[in-house]
Amino acid sequence: MSEIITNKLSLHKGRKIERVRKLRGWTQSDLAERMKISKQAVSKLEQSENIGDEKFREVAEALGVTYEGLRDFTEEKVLYNTNNFYENSGVSASNIAANVENIHNPLKETIEMFERQLAAARKDLLEIVRQNISTKD
Template sequence: MTEIFTNKASLKRGRKIERVRKLRGFTQSDLAEKLGVSKQAVSKLEQSENIGDEKLNEVAIALGVTFEGLRDFTEDKVLYNTNNFYDNCGVTASNIVANVETLNNPLKETIEMFERQLQAARKDLLEIVKNNISRNE
């Protein structure tokens, strides 16, 4: 638990692979299959201090991340980006309201259609009532 609070900027490349693998939801077996190696080879890779750029690039591709993202990974960056996601994603309350209004337009149109039909039915009913009154007089 204490390692969570250590400086992640100094993470060895193997530990970075492990962290990113777990964040991406991969097991060691999943990564091993994508790399065409054994689970034990992935375990050994994750314990390595130094991994060449070529191998790191292969792992990045297998994990579906960029080479730079894996190479420069720190948990501080993940936490920062997670905490600031909404500030940087361009979502605002007015965007949400506009999207909700767009979603509600079909409902509004449906209500208007029913109101027109109701108005026409009232008109027809009034005409029928008038004709009945005229016949009875």
């Protein structure tokens, strides 16, 4: 099931835009402002499976990522990079990967669950960084 979810996300350019925007903590209005377009235009982009290369490059630039990074974005890469990043910090994202693999919910629920887990992992990382800063002082 997770392979189907990953394949669907990897093919849907609009979904990639939405995922990266949310990972950056931006609203549709934030992205719209950066692109000098309407919030409705951003919504339409995020619903589009196919987006021309020129427009996709504009979106990538507005999101502050490379064209290739946005084009090749997958949830698996986020999990892999998150897991490797946290590996030496005492925080493990392996439970995130395990939960994503075992969920048989609709796609939207799976994405929402992943966002909650990613937010929790971010919070844990911030706490570790704060502790490291305070111990250095």
